[in-house]
Amino acid sequence: MIHDNLIHVQNNINHAIENANRPKGAASLIAVSKTKPVSMLMEAYEAGIRDFGENKVQELCEKYEQMPKDIRWHMIGHLQRNKVKYLIGKAVLIHSVDSLRLAEEINKEAQKQNTCVDILIEVNAAEEDSKFGVSLQEAPSLVEAVAKLPCIRIKGLMTIAPYTENPEENRKYFRQLKELSVDITRKNVDNVSMDILSMGMTGDYEVAISEGATYVRVGTGIFGERNYG
Ligand SMILES: *Cc1c(COP(=O)(O)O)cnc(C)c1O
Numbered sequence: 001m002i003h004d005n006l007i008h009v010q011n012n013i014n015h016a017i018e019n020a021n022r023p024k025g026a027a028s029l030i031a032v033s034k035t036k037p038v039s040m041l042m043e044a045y046e047a048g049i050r051d052f053g054e055n056k057v058q059e060l061c062e063k064y065e066q067m068p069k070d071i072r073w074h075m076i077g078h079l080q081r082n083k084v085k086y087l088i089g090k091a092v093l094i095h096s097v098d099s100l101r102l103a104e105e106i107n108k109e110a111q112k113q114n115t116c117v118d119i120l121i122e123v124n125a126a127e128e129d130s131k132f133g134v135s136l137q138e139a140p141s142l143v144e145a146v147a148k149l150p151c152i153r154i155k156g157l158m159t160i161a162p163y164t165e166n167p168e169e170n171r172k173y174f175r176q177l178k179e180l181s182v183d184i185t186r187k188n189v190d191n192v193s194m195d196i197l198s199m200g201m202t203g204d205y206e207v208a209i210s211e212g213a214t215y216v217r218v219g220t221g222i223f224g225e226r227n228y229g
Pocket of ligand 1: 032034055076077160201202203217218219220221
């Protein structure tokens with residue numbers, strides 16, 4: 001089932017890239033495996049997946065220990081400062097940086113462990129109260145402040161669009177995130193690139209790709225519904 005789902009999702013991604021006249025491989029898939037057992041992740045691994053997304057530090061670390069070492073783990077969930085230290089060296093990319101204090105903590109822990117950490121700035125484009133992330137307006141100044149930290153590299157932006165039955169309703173948010181990335185690129189801030197746009201989930205990844213997503217984060221479409229029991 002997972003194997004078939006992956007083929008289906010990857011086909012949709014390829015078509016969306018083609019329809020948008022973007023280069024082959026312009027958007028890649030992160031398999032969002034939160035709450036799912038390692039056995040299911042291994043099925044995806046065996047079908048070729050190497051990018052996995054988790055939203056809890058402890059779960060990411062446990063799966064990291066149990067799974068092959070060529071996996072790229074993406075931290076996509078809200079991150080508490082006291083958990084940062086466990087992630088360093090395990091997550092290749094932290095998608096969910098939304099405050100200077102959190103960035104400072106990541107920088108401090110990276111420094112301690114003699115490394116640098118790649119991050120994205122999380123933007124709450126739709127300004128939903130239930131979601132983390134800075135507003136579109138606040139993002140540029142946060143980028144400039146975080147860019148001064150020596151052990152952090154800003155690689156782009158991430159957004160979680162509202163839940164909707166009609167993915168077209170989220171097109172405006174994806175477009176705004178892309179425009180923001182272009183505006184920030186124009187400022188030419190040292191230590192900042194805007195190569196990555198992490199946007200689009202099971203319900204709306206094709207629309208996100210047509211607006212410039214470089215990573216889509218798909219969970220349900222690969223592993224089925226989550227059961228939080
Ligand atoms: C759970 C989650 C996803 C995947 O959502 P689906 O709708 O299951 O594809 C993507 N991004 C984030 C940040 C998530 O927490």
